Amino acid sequence: MTSGSADEPIYATEGLVDVLLERAAGRAPEKETVSLSVTPAGELPDLDFPPETPVFTHFYLPTAGGSVSAVFGVDLGTPPGQTAGRFVSHPDGRFEPTQTDDFHVSLFVAVPPWTRDSIAVFDRDSTQRELALLDVEPPEDALES
Structure with missing residues (x-):
């Protein structure tokens, strides 16, 4: 799934x-x-959006598959092709993508004080996009589909 045009917001659940x-x-x-x-x-309840609209709902723990990754250098914790975005924190307060960030279609960047006002989302070109938070809960089996 892609993030759409630059005029469209990037949607994410408040819980995520x-x-x-x-x-x-x-x-x-x-x-x-x-x-x-x-x-x-x-697949989300009570949303009046086109059904194919991507909404960020889940994350993959970075430690999953860690022991195999350490030995073989392969990230087995994240299913291939199933991540549309990446979250990075910048404890130094830099509120923009950096060259060391692992870019995806959408890159979420957060800085202290770690509030909803201190997170932003950028596209592959490092252009900031509107982040629209949704008060919805994803279905529990969303990762299995």
């Missing part, structure tokens, strides 16, 4: 953003990097 901000605060002063996945809006 809150968990990402908590993880970033807990890891500071170290950086946090997390792969993010989307759920089509048609």
Whole structure:
């Protein structure tokens, strides 16, 4: 799924953003990097969006598959082709993508004080996009589909 045109917002659930901000605060002063996945809006309750609209709903724990990754250099914790975005924290306060960030179609960047006002989303060209938070809960089996 793509992030759409630059005029369209990037949608994410409030719950996902809150968990990402908590993880970033807990890891500071170290950086946090997390792969993010989307759920089509048609699979989410009470949304009046086109059904194919991507909504960021889940993340993959960076430690999953860690022992195999350490030995073979292959990231087995994240299913291939299933991440449409990446979250990175910048404890140094730099509120923009950096050259060391692992770019995806959408890159979420958060800085202290780790509030909803201190997170932004950028596209592959490092252009900031509108982040629209949705108060919806994804279905529990969303990752299995």
